[in-house]
Every structure is written in C-alpha cells, then in structure tokens.
Amino acid sequence: MYSKEEASQIRKKFWISFGQYMKLQPTASGFPVNWVNYKTGIKGLNFKTDAANRDALIRIEMNSPDIDIQHLMFEQFEEYKPLLEATAGDDWHWLKDVFDDHGRSVCRIEKSIGNVSIFNESDWPEIINFLKEGLTGLDEFWEDARHAFDIFK
Numbered sequence: 001m002y003s004k005e006e007a008s009q010i011r012k013k014f015w016i017s018f019g020q021y022m023k024l025q026p027t028a029s030g031f032p033v034n035w036v037n038y039k040t041g042i043k044g045l046n047f048k049t050d051a052a053n054r055d056a057l058i059r060i061e062m063n064s065p066d067i068d069i070q071h072l073m074f075e076q077f078e079e080y081k082p083l084l085e086a087t088a089g090d091d092w093h094w095l096k097d098v099f100d101d102h103g104r105s106v107c108r109i110e111k112s113i114g115n116v117s118i119f120n121e122s123d124w125p126e127i128i129n130f131l132k133e134g135l136t137g138l139d140e141f142w143e144d145a146r147h148a149f150d151i152f153k
Contacts, residue, residue, distance in 0.1 A: 002119065014051060014118050018128055025136060028143035035135055040142065042152050045073060047138055049131050053119060056127045057112035058134035064152075067105060071096070073152060074107040080145045084109075087144070088137025 002010065015036060022035035033039075038047040044064030050057050062073040074096055077084065084092065095108040113130050116123040 007119070010119055011051075014124060014127075017124065018131065021128055022132060022135070025132065028136075028140040033139065038135065038139070040149075041146070042073075042149050044069065045149065045152065047135070047142075049135065051116075051118040051127050051131070053117050055112050055114045056116055056118070056130055057110055058131060058138070059108055059110035060138070061100075062107040063100065063104065067097075069152065070105070070107045073149070074109075076148060077109055080141075080148065083145055084141050087141040088134060 019034075019036045025035065027033045036049070040047060044062060044066075046059075046061045046063065048059045048061055050059070060077065062070040062077075064070050064073070074094075078094075089111070092109050092111050095110065097105055098108060100106050111134065113126070116127050116130075118124075118127065
C-alpha cells in the first residue's frame with residue numbers, strides 16, 4: 001500500500017513516461033497533438049484515458065450539460081460505429097445515460113483492460129501499448145469523422 005504522496009508520484013511518473021513515449025507517435029493529420037490531454041475541438045466531447053490499481057481504460061465521453069446534445073452526439077457515434085471499429089477496434093462498450101464520479105449524467109463509449117496496475121511498473125508496457133493503440137485508433141477515426149460533429153461546436 002502506498003501513501004497518497006507515493007501514489008501521486010507513481011501516477012505522475014507513469015503519465016510523464018506515457019507522454020514522452022507518445023510524442024514519438026505520428027498523428028493521422030500529421031499535426032502535433034497532446035496525446036495525454038487529447039482535444040476534440042467540441043465542447044462536451046472528450047477522449048479520456050485512465051490507469052488505476054486494477055485496470056486501464058480509454059473513453060469517449062459526451063458530457064454536455066444538455067442531455068439532448070449528449071444523446072445526439074451518442075447517436076452520431078452510433079452512425080460512425082463501423083468506422084470507429086475499423087480504426088480503433090471492436091471491443092468498445094456503449095453506455096448511454098450513466099453517471100460520472102460527480103453524479104452528472106454522461107454518455108460513454110469505452111474499452112478497458114483488467115489485471116494491470118499503474119502501481120506495478122512491470123505492467124506499464126502493457127498499459128502503454130493498450131492506451132497507445134486506443135488513442136492512435138481514435139485519432140485516425142477522429143481525422144475521418146470529426147466534420148460530422150461540427151454541428152456540436
């Protein structure tokens with residue numbers, strides 16, 4: 001068990017390592033991107049990553065305060081599901097109307113791997129590879145699909 005400070009330092013070290021590794025990855029557009037904090041350009045639409053004590057995940061989150069907008073975004077993603085699966089794999093879980101850690105209603109499309117821990121440095125290569133594949137796949141998807149979401153800007 002780690003103290004809060006030790007856990008924070010381990011997380012920080014992981015995300016710095018991941019960010020440095022991802023800097024070397026080309027983007028679908030050819031333009032630089034902050035892989036750790038990927039910007040979609042659409043308010044209320046985020047690509048998120050997380051690594052924790054038991055798993056790691058990559059998520060598309062629709063968190064507009066307007067639930068109808070969330071649902072429209074979710075439906076738009078459903079229309080583009082074949083492209084998402086072709087570029088970022090087909091093991092996504094589609095979650096409409098779930099609650100985030102703050103009790104707000106959100107829609108999510110996510111995938112995760114289990115039996116890995118950010119606190120076990122020997123798991124880092126597996127976590128980094130999972131996140132890299134997910135993010136680069138999402139980036140390729142977003143390069144092709146982003147214009148269909150311009151109505152939400």
